[in-house]
Amino acid sequence: MEPLASRIRPRTLKEFVGQEHLVGKNRTLRIAIEEKHLFSFILWGPPGVGKTTLAKMYAHSLNARLYELSAVSAGKDDIKRIIDEISVLDQKPKVLFLDEIHRFNKAQQDFLLPHVESGRLTLIGATTENPSFEVIPALLSRCRVFVLNRLSEKELGKIIKQSKMKLDAEATKWLSQMANGDARIAVTVLENTERLYGEVTVENLKNTLQHTFVRFDKKGEEHYDTISAFIKSMRASDVDAALYYLARMIEGGEDPKFIARRMVVFASEDIGLAQPTALVVANDVFRAVEIIGLPEAQINLAHGVAYLALAKKDRSAHDAYFEALADVQKLGNLPVPLRIRNAPTKLMKNLNYGKDYEMYSDVSNLPDDLVKKKRKYLKRKEAEK
Numbered sequence: 246m247e248p249l250a251s252r253i254r255p256r257t258l259k260e261f262v263g264q265e266h267l268v269g270k271n272r273t274l275r276i277a278i279e280e281k282h283l284f285s286f287i288l289w290g291p292p293g294v295g296k297t298t299l300a301k302m303y304a305h306s307l308n309a310r311l312y313e314l315s316a317v318s319a320g321k322d323d324i325k326r327i328i329d330e331i332s333v334l335d336q337k338p339k340v341l342f343l344d345e346i347h348r349f350n351k352a353q354q355d356f357l358l359p360h361v362e363s364g365r366l367t368l369i370g371a372t373t374e375n376p377s378f379e380v381i382p383a384l385l386s387r388c389r390v391f392v393l394n395r396l397s398e399k400e401l402g403k404i405i406k407q408s409k410m411k412l413d414a415e416a417t418k419w420l421s422q423m424a425n426g427d428a429r430i431a432v433t434v435l436e437n438t439e440r441l442y443g444e445v446t447v448e449n450l451k452n453t454l455q456h457t458f459v460r461f462d463k464k465g466e467e468h469y470d471t472i473s474a475f476i477k478s479m480r481a482s483d484v485d486a487a488l489y490y491l492a493r494m495i496e497g498g499e500d501p502k503f504i505a506r507r508m509v510v511f512a513s514e515d516i517g518l519a520q521p522t523a524l525v526v527a528n529d530v531f532r533a534v535e536i537i538g539l540p541e542a543q544i545n546l547a548h549g550v551a552y553l554a555l556a557k558k559d560r561s562a563h564d565a566y567f568e569a570l571a572d573v574q575k576l577g578n579l580p581v582p583l584r585i586r587n588a589p590t591k592l593m594k595n596l597n598y599g600k601d602y603e604m605y606s607d608v609s610n611l612p613d614d615l616v617k618k619k620r621k622y623l624k625r626k627e628a629e630k
Contacts, residue, residue: 249436285368290393293427296371300342309338316348346370347379395426412445484554505531519559579612
């Protein structure tokens with residue numbers, strides 16, 4: 246039997262719920278669909294907010310031949326088969342919907358690029374990750390990026406109502422809150438509850454969540470719990486635990502680039518000045534993951550995790566920056582001391598811009614109000630060691 250989420254998928258903009266900033270009256274994506282504008286774009290947003298639905302609506306509005314691939318399992322050969330088929334097909338527009346486009350590595354995206362550039366394929370990419378980091382610049386420059394928002398509880402309530410299932414206001418509210426902005430989760434739990442119990446109540450919804458077969462994707466609680474355990478294990482220099490959580494994430498289908506990105510952040514946040522080469526290692530691991538991909542890249546990840554976990558830890562640069570940021574947010578743009586201001590004109594020199602500047606002076610360059618108060622940031626922390 247066709248899943249409920251598929252059966253109630255909107256076919257028209259009138260049925261679509263959410264993303265009013267894109268598909269509301271006189272909004273860009275609505276105009277593109279209604280006026281049949283042909284162009285490539287990327288839909289960036291959290292799971293279950295309508296990316297696939299909008300892609301299908303757009304292709305249908307163009308009367309296009311739609312090819313659907315998931316970057317999790319597809320590769321260059323799949324793109325090549327589509328290109329070969331296009332050469333003998335009719336003159337309809339050809340739209341490729343590539344779900345989880347961030348899973349395509351650089352080589353795969355490079356292979357796709359000339360076909361998008363030539364117009365043989367119109368690309369619609371869907372991603373939960375920031376395309377600025379996940380899509381190569383050449384491909385990104387040829388695509389418009391539309392940002393989708395998580396659905397509100399009110400919007401989820403409307404989608405639940407579209408299911409035509411019987412549930413009261415209390416159950417609707419509970420399910421809308423539990424789904425955390427993800428329509429797919431809401432509809433899946435709703436369908437499973439109805440199948441298991443025949444009646445959808447708050448109690449039955451809660452019981453459904455206890456069944457092991459109801460598994461949510463990597464963006465759910467398990468995702469956040471595991472990455473948290475991974476980071477905290479490296480922070481505690483617990484190599485065995487860090488490698489365990491790494492293996493668990495890889496085996497569970499986590500995006501290896503997401504893991505590598507967190508390692509780059511960790512290298513500066515937790516290791517910092519104690520071992521500055523950690524940032525170099527973490528960046529090289531990210532690059533290896535980007536170029537090589539799984540399964541081989543798991544060895545690069547393990548190498549990097551062991552290095553970061555065993556490295557000395559020092560959060561002073563991290564803490565000093567956020568102290569400085571707090572002062573900026575609290576005090577605003579305090580006047581820059583005259584002695585370190587730029588003096589490109591005679592008037593500025595007459596106003597003492599740059600006067601008494603010494604390149605290697607020990608005098609603080611902070612704004613006067615901060616010097617008078619307390620601030621030395623990192624220097625203070627170094628003195629405490």
